[in-house]
Amino acid sequence: MDVVATPMPGNAPRPVLATEGLTKVYRMGEVDVHALRGVDFQLAEGEFVVLLGASGSGKSTLLNILGGLDVPTSGRVFYREQELTHADERALTRYRREHVGFVFQFYNLIPSLTARENVALVTDISPNPLAPEEALSLVGLGTRLDHFPSQLSGGEQQRVALARAIARRPDILLCDEPTGALDAKTGTAVLEVIARINRELGTTTAVITHNAPIAQMADRVVTLADGRIAGEHRNTEKKAPGELSW
Amino acid sequence: MRALERKLLRDLSRLKGQGFTIALVVAAGIAAYVSTLSVYRSLSESQRAYYERSRFADVFVRLERAPDALLERLEVLPGVAEVEARQVEDVTLDMPGLPEPVVGRILSVPGSGAPPRLNQLHLRRGRWVEPGRANEVLVNEGFAKAHRLEPGDTVMALVNGRRVALRVVGVVLSPEYIFALAPGSLFDDDRRFGIFWMDRDTLASAFRMEGAFNDLVVRLAPGARAEDVVAALDRELVPYGGFGAYPRARQTSDRFVSNEIVQLRANATIVPLIFLGVAAFLVNVVLSRVVGTQREQIAALKALGYSNGALAAHYLELVGVVVGLGSLLGVALGAWMGRALLGVYMDVFRFPLLAYRLDAGMVAGAVLVSAVSASVGALAAVRQTVRLPPAEAMRPAAPPSYRPTPLERVGFHALFSQGGRMVLRDLERRPWRLLLTSLGIALAVAILIVGRFSGDALRYLMDVQYGQVQREDLAVAFTKSVPDRARRELEMIPGVRHTEPMRVVPVRLVAGPRRYETAIQGLPPEGGLRRVMDTEGRPVPLRGEGLLLGTELARRLGVGLGDAVRVEVLDAGRTVRDARVTGLVEEWLGTSAYMDLTELARLVGDDRVITGATLVVDRAQQDGVYARLKALPWVASVTRADLAKELFREQSERFLTVLTFILGAFASAIAVGIVYNNARVALAVRSRDLATLRVLGFTRREISLVLLGEMAVGLLLALPLGMVLGKLFAEWVARAAVDSELYRIPAIVAPPTYATAVLVVLVAGILSALLVRRRLDHLDLIGVLKTRE
Numbered sequence A: 001m002d003v004v005a006t007p008m009p010g011n012a013p014r015p016v017l018a019t020e021g022l023t024k025v026y027r028m029g030e031v032d033v034h035a036l037r038g039v040d041f042q043l044a045e046g047e048f049v050v051l052l053g054a055s056g057s058g059k060s061t062l063l064n065i066l067g068g069l070d071v072p073t074s075g076r077v078f079y080r081e082q083e084l085t086h087a088d089e090r091a092l093t094r095y096r097r098e099h100v101g102f103v104f105q106f107y108n109l110i111p112s113l114t115a116r117e118n119v120a121l122v123t124d125i126s127p128n129p130l131a132p133e134e135a136l137s138l139v140g141l142g143t144r145l146d147h148f149p150s151q152l153s154g155g156e157q158q159r160v161a162l163a164r165a166i167a168r169r170p171d172i173l174l175c176d177e178p179t180g181a182l183d184a185k186t187g188t189a190v191l192e193v194i195a196r197i198n199r200e201l202g203t204t205t206a207v208i209t210h211n212a213p214i215a216q217m218a219d220r221v222v223t224l225a226d227g228r229i230a231g232e233h234r235n236t237e238k239k240a241p242g243e244l245s246w
Numbered sequence B: 001m002r003a004l005e006r007k008l009l010r011d012l013s014r015l016k017g018q019g020f021t022i023a024l025v026v027a028a029g030i031a032a033y034v035s036t037l038s039v040y041r042s043l044s045e046s047q048r049a050y051y052e053r054s055r056f057a058d059v060f061v062r063l064e065r066a067p068d069a070l071l072e073r074l075e076v077l078p079g080v081a082e083v084e085a086r087q088v089e090d091v092t093l094d095m096p097g098l099p100e101p102v103v104g105r106i107l108s109v110p111g112s113g114a115p116p117r118l119n120q121l122h123l124r125r126g127r128w129v130e131p132g133r134a135n136e137v138l139v140n141e142g143f144a145k146a147h148r149l150e151p152g153d154t155v156m157a158l159v160n161g162r163r164v165a166l167r168v169v170g171v172v173l174s175p176e177y178i179f180a181l182a183p184g185s186l187f188d189d190d191r192r193f194g195i196f197w198m199d200r201d202t203l204a205s206a207f208r209m210e211g212a213f214n215d216l217v218v219r220l221a222p223g224a225r226a227e228d229v230v231a232a233l234d235r236e237l238v239p240y241g242g243f244g245a246y247p248r249a250r251q252t253s254d255r256f257v258s259n260e261i262v263q264l265r266a267n268a269t270i271v272p273l274i275f276l277g278v279a280a281f282l283v284n285v286v287l288s289r290v291v292g293t294q295r296e297q298i299a300a301l302k303a304l305g306y307s308n309g310a311l312a313a314h315y316l317e318l319v320g321v322v323v324g325l326g327s328l329l330g331v332a333l334g335a336w337m338g339r340a341l342l343g344v345y346m347d348v349f350r351f352p353l354l355a356y357r358l359d360a361g362m363v364a365g366a367v368l369v370s371a372v373s374a375s376v377g378a379l380a381a382v383r384q385t386v387r388l389p390p391a392e393a394m395r396p397a398a399p400p401s402y403r404p405t406p407l408e409r410v411g412f413h414a415l416f417s418q419g420g421r422m423v424l425r426d427l428e429r430r431p432w433r434l435l436l437t438s439l440g441i442a443l444a445v446a447i448l449i450v451g452r453f454s455g456d457a458l459r460y461l462m463d464v465q466y467g468q469v470q471r472e473d474l475a476v477a478f479t480k481s482v483p484d485r486a487r488r489e490l491e492m493i494p495g496v497r498h499t500e501p502m503r504v505v506p507v508r509l510v511a512g513p514r515r516y517e518t519a520i521q522g523l524p525p526e527g528g529l530r531r532v533m534d535t536e537g538r539p540v541p542l543r544g545e546g547l548l549l550g551t552e553l554a555r556r557l558g559v560g561l562g563d564a565v566r567v568e569v570l571d572a573g574r575t576v577r578d579a580r581v582t583g584l585v586e587e588w589l590g591t592s593a594y595m596d597l598t599e600l601a602r603l604v605g606d607d608r609v610i611t612g613a614t615l616v617v618d619r620a621q622q623d624g625v626y627a628r629l630k631a632l633p634w635v636a637s638v639t640r641a642d643l644a645k646e647l648f649r650e651q652s653e654r655f656l657t658v659l660t661f662i663l664g665a666f667a668s669a670i671a672v673g674i675v676y677n678n679a680r681v682a683l684a685v686r687s688r689d690l691a692t693l694r695v696l697g698f699t700r701r702e703i704s705l706v707l708l709g710e711m712a713v714g715l716l717l718a719l720p721l722g723m724v725l726g727k728l729f730a731e732w733v734a735r736a737a738v739d740s741e742l743y744r745i746p747a748i749v750a751p752p753t754y755a756t757a758v759l760v761v762l763v764a765g766i767l768s769a770l771l772v773r774r775r776l777d778h779l780d781l782i783g784v785l786k787t788r789e
């Protein structure tokens, strides 16, 4: 295992996740696409961060690297004391399995498994999970346990994906547009769930969204533009999801 | 049950059509291998066991006459464990209902009433001969069956000029006559060759052989070399007219039995090995593509924290179920068919006991080959996905290059609709995928061809042999050499239109350290009834003093055109001469040398004598001709060409029909499995694109054409490739059977075989196309667009 314990630079409070000079280049024939151009980003223990930015600005790329789903072209990534940058395959798998809950932008449910079974995929391999039924009730799908993804609407599939992410009681919850396909009411309900997980379990949370008002419920809002961090501000007053205007 | 296990079950039930057909391919490969190989093993093991139990001799020798007292000398020759002296006589039988003369061979059994110590007989019915009871005989089972002889029946024989009624008291099997070949014949013919065993004293008195013997069988001491004993016997027996001792491998019946088994081995090991290999390869390709369609699911599972090992295990379970099912089916089917096939052989190989054996190693080997190949295929697909970071693998694979392809640039694509262009672009950008698909189908075509080609080869061989080489109606063999003018007596028989002389001189050919015992056939250069052909199929003129060798014989002697060969004549005189090889002839049957009749006489140093003749006779008077030939005392045997051809056909086809049918069925199963799975995978890969096209307003017909067009391209590429591969496989199998001294297999594939193979694959293609078409008509447009699979 390649996880090297390296002392983190900077001062307390120690971030759960941190990156230094992160870049990501997709090489496609003669053209290089620079998805990230040097990102220094930190996520503190228990923090709720919202990532904003135009389409193509590199939000998903950043989140994927944080979640151990992708590797940077250069720069470093840390999870607490562990450096993930050069972690091998098995170390990354263990990292995802033990610490990360992820909602993918395209849900990526297994079509041959029901909602309950899709959640069970995660609870099967986690040490202290929620029951799949419980996780699904939290996202309002307690009555659709035995439906296959193709029998659910886009928003319902998105909620199954969220249930799957929270079911393992992760240390870090990473959500790529968890409300993208939802109406205001359902969206609010989903955000309530995320906020509650963050609040009650102290889960460090990062959420990508195109919906600027959602930012008001975060501790901190980070804006990306063209692969760089373009702005960042801290909310002095965190709103509850119910108070947001969509 | 864990969610991943549920996924396995769901996948299995969703893929049941594909899984079942893949299992069928596995089963067909294993069954073809297990059935034929188990028959081969059963036969060779039964042969070994029978020889062992019946104490089959190691060395054989015939001689003119030697006193029994000589045995004491022979027994103590180095390397000899045991000798048994016998008297063997050939007689003419008069069998009701058969116009032509039938050869009978009478062997002595010890006069004491005790059974022989070597080449022990297995009594099937009746009882043993009793010493002193005149003319009691045992008969071999084949002849008894062919003529419905039972203990108590009598057979009329012409013994030393006298008509004698042989009284059958028992029916036996002998390891010496598992295949009963009449002298000079290439085929076992139970109707026209009968073997009898008679009390030695009775037989001796009929032929004035009291106190003497004319045949000897020898069992070697452990570790002794047959060649040494052969040489020693030859030395000892010169004064007694020894005809040359020979080891078991040259004994007629053993040669034929072993040859049949070797023959079967070509068909039973190489062909099934090809089947097994092809099936394994195809399963590998298909499974890797089936698993490949789950690329995004694999990536998602990995993103959720499943390790590579867990994912590999998951797909191996899928493979395990499919291959396990296929293996079970294959082994069961193989064992069942092996038993049936052995039943066919049971009638031919007269072993007292033919036990079916299926050894575990063979089964394990076949299953392992399939399982490993299938696992490698599935794992390769899993590996391709898990090698990528999950974020990347969760997206559909990007096409490798975005540049316009050459065909696109020249405007070829403008000829097609947008959908057609989509397929073309993809085929051009991933040509290996198309090639692999085509190669798979081509291999299916190839095994369909190789499974059937033996029949073609034998038909070709028969056409050459009986259409161009042997063109007489009857071949007559004489009991002794006679002057050529004796033919006039044959020509005087009403109905005989033309005769040509023939002389067969048994020889040992020696070239350096190599030696080979065969016969030189002397033929008249001006004759047209017996011809020799060169490798191009043209008749070779028999002129000059040179020796013409069959290519196989030349190969065995290691000589070529212009080389010298020493000729040792195997008769009492033992003349030794040198001759030069002046031509090589293509010979599918036997391993002989040929020479101009007159030159042959000069070579061996005697007059122009003949040992047989070939005849053209008037069809209408054939029976009369037989009757007259039978009455001639110097005629030993008469062979009808049409009958020989018929026997040959029967002999080769009795196995081939069953074998070809079995292999054909398996090959078809494999072809269907492959074509169907290719279609299903193409559908899975494309269904999203096609549904999108439908949503954009394309008709069902149009999207069907897109997919079916792709399948058609793959199929059309596969057919010619498959025919070429089939021919290559056939050549390989033919070469593997070249070991045979009795006949060799030409690598001939007839047009109907190609046609059948192509037809089977086309039908499989059309059926799969219809199935795919039906699925296309029911594409779930909404569902496909809603989920990002």
Ligand SMILES: Nc1ncnc2c1ncn2[C@@H]1O[C@H](COP(=O)(O)OP(=O)(O)OP(=O)(O)O)[C@@H](O)[C@H]1O
Residues within 6 Å of the ligand: A026, A028, A033, A034, A035, A053, A054, A055, A056, A057, A058, A059, A060, A061, A062, A105, B392
């Ligand atoms: N696999 C890839 N190959 C090539 N380019 C890629 C790949 N993935 C992302 N990109 C490019 O990287 C850039 C950043 O992509 P990313 O998915 O991070 O954007 P995003 O901010 O999440 O956008 P959106 O809000 O639309 O989801 C884009 O220009 C995208 O085209």
Ligand SMILES: [Mg+2]
Residues within 6 Å of the ligand: A059, A060, A061, A105, A176
């Ligand atoms: Mg994104």
